[in-house]
Amino acid sequence: MTPFDVAAGIALLLVRPGMIVMVTPFFGALNAPMHVRAGLTILLAVLMGLAAPVPPTLPATGLAVVVLREMAIGLAIAMAVRVVVGAAELAGHFIGYQIGLSLGALIDPQSGVRNNVLAVLYANIVVILCLATNAHHDVLRALADSYTALPIGFGGIDGAVAVSIAEMLGIVFVLGVRMAMPVVAVLVLVEVGLGLLARVAPSLNVIIAGAPVRIVAGLLVMAASLIGLPALVVRYMPAALERAAALAGAFR
Secondary structure, three states, rough: OOHHHHHHHHHHHHHHHHHHHHHOOOOOOOOOOOHHHHHHHHHHHHHHHHHHHHHHOOHHHHHHHHHHHHHHHHHHHHHHHHHHHHHHHHHHHHHOOOOOOOOOEEEEEOOOOOOEEEHHHHHHHHHHHHHHHHHHHHHHHHHHHHHHOOOOOOOOOOHHHHHHHHHHHHHHHHHHHHHHHHHHHHHHHHHHHHHHHHHHHOOOOOOHHHHHHHHHHHHHHHHHHHHHHHHHHHEEEEEEEEHHHHHHHOOO
């Protein structure tokens, strides 16, 4: 085995864990220091390398194809967590828009984009719940199992990619709506009540008087509905992992 083959094998072992560390929030994502992410990637690569078979020889022309396949598989596994966190952000956007806090946006350290305060809050709560329910263990098991089901090497792409992506986007929408539904439903009733009040008392400025009512009612219902988030995360996290495994399996 030439030095090039040894270096290529080590580099290939870093790709799949590296994608998971870069994308998964509780493994680092964008907010962790670079040396922490690099050290965790190397640690996972060493642990996975004990059982992951690396091709003895790889042509230089095909190395880029193998790297792209490894990146796609690692990204597919990491998307299981990003789907649940994205659903939480969607719920926060729904609630923030209904309450009237959509203009109060800040940079989310988990994703690096501008989100409103409630979207950031829901995303962080879901990340904590994922850690509390050992979702990070499930991701590591999926990573280890992927080397058995999808060994390092060449592969292809089948038509299940589009179906798996559509199903994962469906989880984002369904879970996000379920998280936000209690608050949205109550705020719809509040809007109906304010509309009736405007008809009864036309001189009352409902736009100004209704703003604190929306905020107070929305925050109270949101605080009461947070108790149901653990059950939703426990229910939908295995489904997201199954869809992620199906997406990764499309790169056989």
